[in-house]
Amino acid sequence: MAYRAIARSVAVCAAATSALGALAALGAGSAAAASGSITWTDGSSQFTRTISDVSPAEGETVTVSTQFARNSIVDEYIYNIKDRHPACMTYVDGSAKMSNGTTDYPYANPEVVADEGNGGGYVRVSFSATNWPVMNRPLAHQSPVFSVQYKVGHDCARGTALTTGMDYGGSLGSGLYPTKGPSITVGKSTSTTSLAPVTDARVGQAATLTATVTGGSAGDPVNFFDGTAQIGSGTLDATGTATAQWTPTVKGAHSLTAKYPDSASATGSQSAAVAVQVADQNATSTVALAPVSDAQVGRASTVTATVSPAAAGGTVELLDGTTSLATIPVDAQGHAAYQWTPATSGAHTLTATFSGRDGVTGSTTTVTVSVADAPSGATASTTTLAAVSGAQVGAATTLTATVSPASAGGTVTFKDGGTVIGTATVGSDGTATLQWTPATAGQRTVSAEYSGAGTVNASSDRTSVVVGGGTGGTGSFAGLGSLSGGK
Incomplete structure (x- = not known):
């Protein structure tokens, strides 16, 4: 039969319409799939469009199928089908197929448009003039069903009815039903929040708090708490991680949690409590350099740094100007000594920098040393x-x-x-x-x-x-x- 480009309009009185598509749940996804189906007639043609889950969660796959049937003895041949879907849903490769009730015929290379610029995309397939006859209803096994699958994306609006529909062209004209439905309402994702352990926490010293959230979106806030008191906040990055700096003011046991509040795309969640033992504030150290009075070119002089409070641990780096001479471990008396052999005479600026140790801060000091020329008659070694x-x-x-x-x-x-x-x-x-x-x-x-x-x-x-x-x-x-x- 010759193709007649006659656009059909949807009949005002559909043969049967299911309201399931409009009643999709607004909650955080569904524990079990809730299918939705709409049946309508247009002239002597009848269409039944079914969606396997009209309230899916992010990441789930839904199957959309449309059955074509005739209640007239006049056959119709389908030439093409354009299945319309929300742009936030992605076509599952290889899922497009036509079935005659007994055999599935996959369609390998459909035309896939992710977004037409109007918030919707489509999957379009074409057939030859002699394929897929739609015959009268008593021959139901010859009423073909076109199906396709989509994966729900992260950027789908939550709690909002997203329209679906389809267009087709056949030997008796064309049908345009771009918003016929059923609609799909994506529920909020279920989030989880975890808080990383916090080690080496100390009064007056900043510690990094790190929370990891699944189900959230980049830019969403995460709040950190010490008991019931909020101690910081951060925003999720692309990996689902948020950080904040916490400077404890009280030593002892603390119970920290991270809370992800409800967002547009996910439900809120809270981490398990993390027990943190905060140590007392670091003691302040001082480092002093003993006077060096016998410095001479080519001869070693003992340079001694003394750290207070005295105890073993940490190191002292000794510099002559900007040149590092040595890094010396601090002994139990708080001393770090080095045999320094100047290469040039004149004034030298010696700097001693204490690295600090557990519970003790670092410190630094500087002295000026006068270095004499090498003595005459010295013997080389x-x-x-x-x-x-x-x-x-x-x-x-x-x-x-x-x-x-x-x-x-x-x-x-x-x-x-x-x-x-x-x-x-x-x-x-x-x-x-x-x-x-x-x-x-x-x-x-x-x-x-x-x-x-x-x-x-x-x-x-x-x-x-x-x-x-x-x-x-x-x-x-x-x-x-x-x-x-x-x-």
Whole structure:
């Protein structure tokens, strides 16, 4: 039959209309699918449109089907179908199919338009003139059913009736029913909220609170509470995470929760309570540098920093101007000492910075030291650091430095990178040894700094050491060179 482009209008008196589509629940999704169906007639044609769940939740898949039937002996052939859906719902690939009641015929490549610009999209399929005859009702098995599936998206409005419909063209004309329905009302998502553990909380010190929400949207607020008192708020990012800074004012036990309030897309939720023990406020430290009166180019002088309150823990970094000289562990008396060998005369600004330790804040101090020229007639020295092999994490390794001239005396400071390992006295044979227990694996630079003594100037050497992870031997590199007369 020839195609007649005659637009049909929906009959005022439909044969039967189900109100299920209009009565979709407005709650947070449905525990069981609530299908909706509408039947209407247009001339001698009858259409039944069914949606498997008219009140779905975000992420669920709904099936939309339309049955075509005739109550006339005149057959109609369907040429094309355009199934209309809300733009926030996504077509499920491969789901479009036509069924004649006994056999399903998938439609592999429908035309899919996600959004026409009017808040709706469609899936369109076309058939040949001899496919899918719609015959009179007694031959119901020949009344074809077109079905398609959509997935409910996050950006679907909640609690709002979203229209669906369909258009089609056939041998007897065309039918335009873009809002016939049933409508779909997406319920709010059910949210969950969790609060990450909070560690190292301390009075007067900011701690980061981190909440994770499922079901929410980026930009939604999350509020944090200590008991019933709100202590901060944040907004969800794209990963569903919100953070806030909390500075406790009272030590002791605290019970923290995170609350996600009702939003346009999800129901509210609250995390389980997280118990947090807040420690007392950090004690304030001071660090002082003892006067250095004998500083001289090429000779080591002892620089001593004293931390108060005195106790072992933390480190002191010593700088000459902007140059880091060493990082020294603080001992039980609060002292950190270093053998400093100036390379130039004149005024030097020494800075000692205490890192702080558990319960104690950091601090810093600065002094100016006058460095004299090197004495005339001084003797140059050489320091040689023996190659280190077989170093392993957690195992003691002997470091050996040899100073020439051998009878000079003085001390050798050994360093792992910039951190002082310890100091050893140079023996009568010119050697100084120290036990070193590496804490981390990998390639390290170990150095030996000779202090100088009497008329003998300072010198240094360094070597590269490969430290194994504690499961076997590793190689090492030879010394990187002896630096006579200074560092």
